[in-house]
Amino acid sequence: MLGLVLLFAQTSLALARAAPESFADLAEKVSPAVVNITTRTTIAGHTGASPMVPEGSPLEDFFRDFMNPPEGQEGPRPPRRSQALGSGFVISEDGFIVTNNHVIEKADEIEIEFFSGRTLDAEVVGTDPNTDIALLKVESDEPLPYVDFGDSETMRVGDWVMAMGNPLGQGFSVSAGIVSASGRALSGTYDDYIQTDAAINRGNSGGPLFNMDGDVVGVNTAILSPTGGSIGIGFAMSSSVVTNVVEQLKEYGETRRGWLGVRIQDVTPDMAEAMGLGDARGAAITDVPEGPAAEAGLKSGDVILSFDGVDVDDTRGLVRQVGETAVGKTVDVTVFRDGETRRIDVTLGRRETAEGAVPAAATPEEAAPQEQELLGMTLVPLNDEFRKQLELGGNTEGLVVKDIDEVGEAYEKGLRAGDVITEAGQRKVTSVENLEERIEEAREAGRKSLLLLVRRQGEPRFVALSVLEE
Structure with a gap:
């Protein structure tokens, strides 16, 4: 009997780890909602100085011809047209489309190509450079196929995912892999990337990363590569971040993030010991400029332990939580001050319109400096x-x-x-x-x-x- 139990357990584990037999059904299901994006931009003619090229360099003639106007033409070279490619996906039957901000930034024209070959012009509804997300809109006489967002928070390292897009301008393309890591931060304040080994290349930007149910759990945004090509380290902005941004762009045409009005840093073990704080957690306030926190009574040196009922582990988590909280909401903030915890109510301002005013300090007392x-x-x-x-x-x-x-x-x-x-x-x-x-x-x-x-x-x-x- 024991042998049968062990055999059954091993068989179950093998099934759990088995790769999908095929991604074909999933690709067929979601392909109609994935789009190729072509942008066109007018680039002004060159009027500045030519780049420095060593005398005798093979590139000397090229740069002289390129940077200078043709013989008989006075003034700068005329403006020229530039074209770029990217990806996106439809999120509603009435034509809202999500992509990366860097795909459509500064574009004069945006053309959407659907899987069927149909093309439509798109207008920009709103953009958020902080998360590199843009929301577009096309007008269609008939309902468009679309995909839903899934919950990226439920994705585990090792789960299967599928990426779709327009890599290197090759048209609709599918790649598959697993979630390699989650909660990655690259350079932005609100970063929360899913890392995947599904092949992502230039042109995939703005395309969807699907779970096995066909829901979008990320927006393919960046790759880490010494060559510019995929080496299996790609990043997709998690749907938990994207959905909130998209909702605001759809409603307001811009983001409206909560603003607490403090400068903060992570609490290190030696800082915790110096403060008399048991564990090295929370966000230490280093400065309180004029704003919501100052008005509520928060002070430099306070350690924020919880925000709106959620424990604060570090500064990154706090920044994201504050940003996702509604402007004007009054939240409960628990801080550690002078050896004890205090609860303080703070009414959030709006980050986008916040003024970084520095609070006035007392007039310094002049004295002869003594080293x-x-x-x-x-x-x-x-x-x-x-x-x-x-x-x-x-x-x-x-x-x-x-x-x-x-x-x-x-x-x-x-x-x-x-x-x-x-x-x-x-x-x-x-x-x-x-x-x-x-x-x-x-x-x-x-x-x-x-x-x-x-x-x-x-x-x-x-x-x-x-x-x-x-």
Whole structure:
């Protein structure tokens, strides 16, 4: 009996891992909703200087002929037409189409080709460069075949997926693979990419990535490649991000993201220890410019532990959650401050119209700068001369790192000469004596580290330095 049970278990596992017998039925089902996109753009004639080409180079004649007008023609070369190809997919029978923003950006004309060979002109409804998503619209006398979005959050690493599009201008093409990874970030604030080994090449941009039910779980956007061709590392923006963007573009023609109004950074283990926070989680507030957070009473040094009832693990998750929250909504924010948690209600503003006003600080007290070495740094209080050299506002207070020990902990953790320490132990410092007091307070409280708020070219970040006596 035991042998039969083991055999059955192995057979079930083999079935679970088996590849689909064919993708043909799925491809036939979704192909009518996938489109090729051709854009045409007018490029102005060249009027600037020619590129620098070494004398005697084989390219010298080419660039001279290309950059200069033909003999007998005065002035710059006339404008020329450029054509580009991409992919997309229809999401409603009345003609809304999703693609990448970079596919249609700056296009004068956009032509949609359907699987049947039919072509229609498209207009741009709205774009979102932050997620590289664009929404188009075509007018049709008859209902168009379309596909639905699926839930990318349910996709697991190893699940089968199928990509469709117009790679290298070769027309409708299908490739299949698996989800190689999820939650990838490339460079954008709201990135949440599915990584796949399904072949994606130039021209696939804007096309759909399907699950095995024929639902769109991603929009093919980018590849990682040293050659420009597919090497099995492709990225599709997850449908959980795209659906929210598309809904806003459809309703408003633009995105309307929630805005909290704070600068934040991840909490490291030594920062958590310096703050008395049990676990290294949440988002530490480094600055609170004028905006919703400041009006609600959030402060620099607070650690956001939850937002609108959802635990905050890191800054990336918080930024995305805030951006997906409705403008004007009042949310509950739980922060860690002075050793205890507090709940604060914040009414969100709109990120797209937010003004980055810097809050006024107290007028600095002028005093003769006195250098002193602490924590592996040579420190001196800010004065007008330093403010001018470092291009700081007249109200900025703190200690300038004049020099730093390059084998010390401060240098190892990224501090450099020219940085300005504005807070220590989550309180302002305007003199070396202030910093010495914070160090002693941290030692008396049994802390191993002291949390510093450091600004470089106006950008703040927290750094925890050891205060243990040698």
